[in-house]
Amino acid sequence: MTALRVRGGQRLKGQIEPSANKNAVLPVLCATLLSDAPIMLRNVPEITDVQRIHAFFADLGSTVDWNRDAKTLAIDHSSISPDAKAKLPQAMRASIMMIPGLLARLGEARLEHEVKGCTLGAREIDPHVAVFKAFGAEVSHEKKDIVFRNKGKADGARMWLEYASVTTTENFIISALTARGTSQIVNAACEPHVQELCSFLEKMGARIEGKGTSMVSVEGASEFTSVDYTFVEDFHEITTFLALAAVTGGDISVRNTRPGDFMLIDQTFEKFGAKVSHEDGWSRLNAPAQLEVQQNFTSHLTTKVEAAPWPYIPADLLPIFIALGVKAKGQTMFWNKVYEGGLTWHTELSLFGAHTLLCDPHRLITFGGDKLVPATVTSPYIIRVAIAMLMVASSIDGESTILDADPIRRAHPDFVANIDSLGVDVSWDD
Structure with a gap:
């Protein structure tokens, strides 16, 4: 230190x-795993969590070009093998938002029990587990890991959060894009960075209603378009x-x-x-x-x-x-x-x-x-x-x-x- x-x-x-807002950049980076289309992100800050995700994407086999001087990040996940294996970075809480994309792409994701982040107090992952289960995932403990497995394409889900958690809301929205039909979340977080994630996904072709409100509906999608997005x-x-x-x-x-x-x-x-x-x-x-x-x-x-x-x-x-x-x-x-x-x-x-x-x-x-x-x-x-x-x-x-x-x-x-x-x-x- x-x-x-x-x-x-x-x-x-x-x-x-x-x-740009770290809390907008990280979920957007995680959500890019849903798409095989080329993605260009602009005004990307050179922070440690972005460095960790960049390294993780490279380990998966993605093509990632980070121009730190221009603050641009070009991403293409089409080269990821269906048999790719990579352990999620433990040193940041945002890792949990890569699980929906990994389940859709690889069928499995592993996360260590102790996910790091700021020392603000108890930060449980049970609401996230509930989201993944709502979309058909199987969740189990294996030694030091929590293992998430995709049991097949799920139907849309409806959830009412006990607490308007930002990352739980974002995980629901990203997961909903992998499901059939319409999903709805009630008591959704509506912070500016949640709205920015929705704006990025909409530019990628997602259909989202209620952005910026406590009730958000998301249509499942089977493919996404190439996108050029600048963070505010x-x-x-x-x-x-x-x-x-x-x-x-x-x-x-x-x-x-x-x-x-x-x-x-x-x-x-x-x-x-x-x-x-x-x-x-x-x-x-x-x-x-x-x-x-x-x-x-x-x-x-x-x-x-x-x-x-x-x-x-x-x-x-x-x-x-x-x-x-x-x-x-x-x-x-x-x-x-x-x-x-x-x-x-x-x-x-x-x-x-x-x-x-x-x-x-x-x-x-x-x-x-x-x-x-x-x-x-x-x-x-x-x-x-x-x-x-x-x-x-x-x-x-x-x-x-x-x-x-x-x-x-x-x-x-x-x-x-x-x-x-x-x-x-x-x-x-x-």
Whole structure:
């Protein structure tokens, strides 16, 4: 694991072109296994999970041409042998979304029991198993592996999810394309990256109704067309750069072609006295000198930021707003309704001099506005927690060190270079 050294205290200014959303890129890559037609993907970020999938496709026998400079990835799976054998990458949770394509193509897929990912808490795979069984797969344990076997082309299925899980929804949609007839999922996740997967599949020839809603219907398909697809900007990264402006009293503009996704995000910035504007494909935050938590009309209640499945504030963005909470004068409650392990890192903030109180595994109160000091902190393996720590360090005059900052590279390959261009003196210490 590597560290980031940050010399902060500057007012950040500039314009940024953000990367594509990892959470859109990975399911799209997994879904390409359904097709033998040539596929061209553009604006592909050079992140470790894409590298792992690229290597896996090559092991399968696919033709894959990744031009890292042009950020393009050309894929042709027509050369995969029906007898190909390859074990799914264990080091990323997205591996589970390759199972529908492998079942359709090879009839079998194997996944180790312990699938990795960010350390956010318990993340079961039972909902995914239910999806695969609904589409006729046989699932069993064999030593250290979970084995999925295709028992033949299934009829369409209907499922009502107990929880609007993103990856379960995506697995259902991809699996439904391999079935006969119409499939329907109720209480589907509708995050922007789920919508982007649907947009890609539609461009490939899929018929999907209800994209962006909690009820999605999918028609099975027997063949797909060649597609040239460009990924849109990552709303997580856009929000992060705007938040960097807020915590440093800066003025940052970020390319954003989907401002309609930002209404609640904009309202959340306003809770800290910061305002976002959208114009001509750009989002801008010109921050006040001092953030201040805005008082509720019901004055005796604490201002809250609640994270839950879309259209709530995404849980992945909660650490970004917690960074605002420790900078803004006033008291804020942050409520993570998704992960029970997403707030334990608050103790590291105290090393900066921040005052926080963990009410329970899901709720954290920040008492912001205190003078913060440089510190050496350790990030858990959670992408946006590492970024939140970097944000706080960027706002403090002096040198701070963030240990175990590698998760940033999993999702944001150009992040450190981008913030350096905005005025942060930052470097990797490998």
